[in-house]
Amino acid sequence: MNITxxxxxxxxxxxxxxxxxxxxxxxxxxxxxxxxxxSPRAGVIVDMSDVPYMSSIGIRALLMNAKSVAKxxxxxxxxxxxxxxxxxxxxxxxxxxxxxxxDLDAATASVTP
Amino acid sequence: MKSIKTRLLDIAPxxxxxxxxxxxxxxxxLHFFGTLPxxxxxxxxxxxxxxxxQPRERISAPVLIVDIDEVSLHKYGQWPWPRSLLAQMLDRxxxxxxxxxxxxxxxxxxxxxxxCLVTQYIxxxxxxxxxxxxxxxxxxxxxxxxxxxxxxxxxxxxxxxDTPAIIRAPxxxxxxxxxxxxxxxxxxxxxxxxxxxxxVFGHAxxxxxxxxxxxxRVPLVASVAETVMPSLSLEILRVASGSPSFTVKSAPGRVExxxxxxxxxxxxxxxxxxxxxxxxxxxxxxxxAKILDGSLExxxxxxxxxxxxxxxxxxxxxxxxxxGDRVPGVEIHAQILETIFDGTTLLRPAxxxxxxxxxxxxxxxxxxxxxxxxKARFHVLIMVGAIALLVAIGxxxxxxxxxxxxxxxxxxxxxxxxxxxxxxxxxxxxxxLKALEDDLRSQREQAAKNRGEMEAAMRFQMxxxxxxxxxxLQESRLDIAAKMQPAKMVGGDLYDCFMLDEHxxxxxxxxxxxxxxxxxxxxxxxxxxxxxVALRDDMHYMNLGKLMRQANLEIARDNPEMLFVTAFxxxxxxxxxELVYCNAxxxxxxxxxxxxxxxxxxxxxxxxxSIMEDYEYKTQxxxxxxxxxxxxxxxxxxxxxxxxxxxxxxxxxxxxxxxISSTTTALDIVGxxxxxxxxxxxxxxxxxxxxxxxxxxxGNQSNAxxx
Numbered sequence: 001m002n003i004t005x006x007x008x009x010x011x012x013x014x015x016x017x018x019x020x021x022x023x024x025x026x027x028x029x030x031x032x033x034x035x036x037x038x039s040p041r042a043g044v045i046v047d048m049s050d051v052p053y054m055s056s057i058g059i060r061a062l063l064m065n066a067k068s069v070a071k072x073x074x075x076x077x078x079x080x081x082x083x084x085x086x087x088x089x090x091x092x093x094x095x096x097x098x099x100x101x102x103d104l105d106a107a108t109a110s111v112t113p
Numbered sequence: 114m115k116s117i118k119t120r121l122l123d124i125a126p127x128x129x130x131x132x133x134x135x136x137x138x139x140x141x142x143l144h145f146f147g148t149l150p151x152x153x154x155x156x157x158x159x160x161x162x163x164x165x166x167q168p169r170e171r172i173s174a175p176v177l178i179v180d181i182d183e184v185s186l187h188k189y190g191q192w193p194w195p196r197s198l199l200a201q202m203l204d205r206x207x208x209x210x211x212x213x214x215x216x217x218x219x220x221x222x223x224x225x226x227x228x229c230l231v232t233q234y235i236x237x238x239x240x241x242x243x244x245x246x247x248x249x250x251x252x253x254x255x256x257x258x259x260x261x262x263x264x265x266x267x268x269x270x271x272x273x274x275d276t277p278a279i280i281r282a283p284x285x286x287x288x289x290x291x292x293x294x295x296x297x298x299x300x301x302x303x304x305x306x307x308x309x310x311x312x313v314f315g316h317a318x319x320x321x322x323x324x325x326x327x328x329x330r331v332p333l334v335a336s337v338a339e340t341v342m343p344s345l346s347l348e349i350l351r352v353a354s355g356s357p358s359f360t361v362k363s364a365p366g367r368v369e370x371x372x373x374x375x376x377x378x379x380x381x382x383x384x385x386x387x388x389x390x391x392x393x394x395x396x397x398x399x400x401x402a403k404i405l406d407g408s409l410e411x412x413x414x415x416x417x418x419x420x421x422x423x424x425x426x427x428x429x430x431x432x433x434x435x436x437g438d439r440v441p442g443v444e445i446h447a448q449i450l451e452t453i454f455d456g457t458t459l460l461r462p463a464x465x466x467x468x469x470x471x472x473x474x475x476x477x478x479x480x481x482x483x484x485x486x487x488k489a490r491f492h493v494l495i496m497v498g499a500i501a502l503l504v505a506i507g508x509x510x511x512x513x514x515x516x517x518x519x520x521x522x523x524x525x526x527x528x529x530x531x532x533x534x535x536x537x538x539x540x541x542x543x544x545x546l547k548a549l550e551d552d553l554r555s556q557r558e559q560a561a562k563n564r565g566e567m568e569a570a571m572r573f574q575m576x577x578x579x580x581x582x583x584x585x586l587q588e589s590r591l592d593i594a595a596k597m598q599p600a601k602m603v604g605g606d607l608y609d610c611f612m613l614d615e616h617x618x619x620x621x622x623x624x625x626x627x628x629x630x631x632x633x634x635x636x637x638x639x640x641x642x643x644x645x646v647a648l649r650d651d652m653h654y655m656n657l658g659k660l661m662r663q664a665n666l667e668i669a670r671d672n673p674e675m676l677f678v679t680a681f682x683x684x685x686x687x688x689x690x691e692l693v694y695c696n697a698x699x700x701x702x703x704x705x706x707x708x709x710x711x712x713x714x715x716x717x718x719x720x721x722x723s724i725m726e727d728y729e730y731k732t733q734x735x736x737x738x739x740x741x742x743x744x745x746x747x748x749x750x751x752x753x754x755x756x757x758x759x760x761x762x763x764x765x766x767x768x769x770x771x772x773i774s775s776t777t778t779a780l781d782i783v784g785x786x787x788x789x790x791x792x793x794x795x796x797x798x799x800x801x802x803x804x805x806x807x808x809x810x811x812g813n814q815s816n817a818x819x820x
């Protein structure tokens with residue numbers, strides 16, 4: 001897996017994930033992902049459009065980081081998951097905990113403090 | 114007792130400790146004292162190689178050798194020739210005006226071919242005739258008379274014996290210390306008959322030292338008894354130049370140079386020089402026969418230095434030159450004269466020993482200190498580079514400056530140190546290899562032990578899962594089967610089923626995120642909690658959402674690893690087929706019936722357990738008909754992957770389970786699902802644990818079979 005980050009503005013960071021979020025893939029990005037999510041920006045948008053598959057370990061990675069962002073008063077949203085990934089998120093009820101957006105402007109608006 | 118490993122380690126560090134530098138210094142010390150074994154042989158051999166690679170070119174030809182060769186012997190009879198014949202030849206030589214004539218021949222006894230001496234071999238000779246014959250001059254007198262006619266030189270041979278002899282020598286001019294004690298010394302010499310010695314103009318010593326058949330060094334001056342004598346080459350130069358003396362220049366303890374007037378030749382410490390050879394050349398020779406029969410052009414010998422010697426005799430051994438030519442001894446004197454004329458005499462300078470020692474020290478330190486810190490491929494590069502550099506320096510110094518620098522010794526030392534280092538590292542590697550093997554073995558043992566423990570854990574885990582079919586064998590209202598297959602030895606999936614009371618059956622299927630040991634521990638905790646909460650709490654209200662909330666509170670409280678579990682728990686009333694269930698983030702189960710396409714059991718109760726600290730899970734209900742099967746599975750079923758990384762997926766599972774009939778049992782369905790998945794995966798490593806539970810309410814017929 002690959003992970004990159006870009007600043008939308010002073011308050012919002014967008015994290016781009018690409019690759020399969022299985023045990024192996026998550027193992028490759030886990031530490032970096034946690035480091036980026038721990039940045040002091042108020043809003044974190046995770047772009048899921050390049051993730052073709054996600055297993056429960058991927059859900060765990062998203063949840064852990066969402067929790068750490070929430071703990072410091074920030075907002076954590078997902079952007080554009082592919083259909084089957086979105087299905088996993090909905091099945092496991094994660095969509096009730098982490099907001100899923102299909103468009104960047106909406107996502108940006110939702111995390112702007 | 115010491116192990117082999119310890120003992121090897123005792124030996125191995127020697128190269129890196131003190132012995133390597135001490136050994137290096139010892140070798141260099143021996144080099145300075147000249148006591149390194151076989152170093153001289155190595156050195157002279159390397160000097161020979163210089164000469165063989167780049168033999169001297171003959172520039173000037175100041176010397177001609179009058180050679181008493183086979184032709185001369187054939188024509189003028191066997192050796193020794195009567196000295197009257199030599200006198201005759203010398204007279205002819207003087208007519209051709211040479212610069213000087215030197216004899217590489219010693220004549221220690223009177224010539225017995227002299228007329229007076231011959232008479233004693235004639236029996237019954239008339240005494241009057243004898244008296245008359247003895248009035249004739251002896252052959253020695255005739256030769257002495259001829260020797261007086263020009264610049265002539267006779268040589269003596271230095272010998273070590275007790276017989277005293279009168280040594281005649283030209284005067285020596287000393288610059289610096291008296292060199293006598295520093296020179297090649299002979300106690301006495303084999304001299305010529307006094308009549309000839311008195312007649313001759315110059316006196317020289319002919320001796321050279323032969324090492325294993327090769328003449329490499331020739332003394333330009335040597336001491337005989339109390340006298341210092343010049344060599345034949347030096348003396349003929351003095352005589353030809355008309356100089357009254359020869360010169361020896363010395364520093365304390367060593368001779369620096371030897372020469373005539375301004376022409377000084379640098380020498381080794383003992384007044385000798387290394388002979389710089391050119392190949393054997395017949396044009397240096399003139400047959401003595403040609404002198405005697407007058408067939409030579411008159412100008413041929415004009416102003417030349419003439420050496421008279423033999424080549425045609427079976428009597429003398431020919432020494433070898435450094436080039437490997439076998440030449441008459443007299444040619445070596447001729448070659449020395451050529452090098453003095455051309456200024457191409459060789460010198461092994463006094464500083465050479467120090468320079469060689471320093472190079473040895475530097476390279477030795479590079480090997481000892483530098484090499485262990487470098488990669489092995491640099492070792493080879495450095496070795497090749499250093500050897501090539503040394504050879505180039507040696508060759509350049511020889512060809513350009515006629516200096517003899519010993520590069521063989523540093524090269525040998527370098528190879529020796531490198532060899533020692535290689536041997537040392539081989540020993541070390543052996544030790545390391547041994548240690549690695551030991552490590553590997555203990556790792557294997559540990560792994561086997563761990564595997565044993567994991568197998569025990571797996572048996573335990575599988576043991577706490579009930580055998581669904583066996584548990585409800587007596588319950589005719591229920592047909593149930595379940596299977597859990599871990600991806601690793603222990604898994605994170607779980608299922609459970611038991612009768613809560615007489616009519617109600619509780620069951621659960623869960624999937625902990627991840628796999629392996631952490632997941633399995635989490636799984637055991639979860640399963641136990643659900644069961645205990647189900648048994649403890651009042652379940653008459655059929656409120657499974659409340660049960661899920663309780664369990665979630667317990668599990669989420671102590672969860673540092675942030676693991677979570679998706680779960681489907683249900684309570685089936687066997688009296689009416691009423692199912693109460695709560696789905697906590699789990700895959701939606703399938704409902705199967707003969708002749709119908711499988712469909713999903715809807716209803717989401719909430720997120721997976723232990724994600725939210727407190728959550729009000731919702732309870733759902735469904736009423737089964739006796740034909741319907743409920744198939745609950747974990748994502749190990751739908752998310753199995755083929756070798757081509759294709760996902761099995763829910764549609765394939767539905768397809769595989771769409772062909773059931775009225776006689777199909779729960780166990781059949783489990784088998785169908787598992788074999789379909791295994792066929793699809795085709796031997797690829799399982800990506801997740803796989804759990805399937807299938808159950809059917811057969812209807813409320815407490816004592817009837819239901820086919």
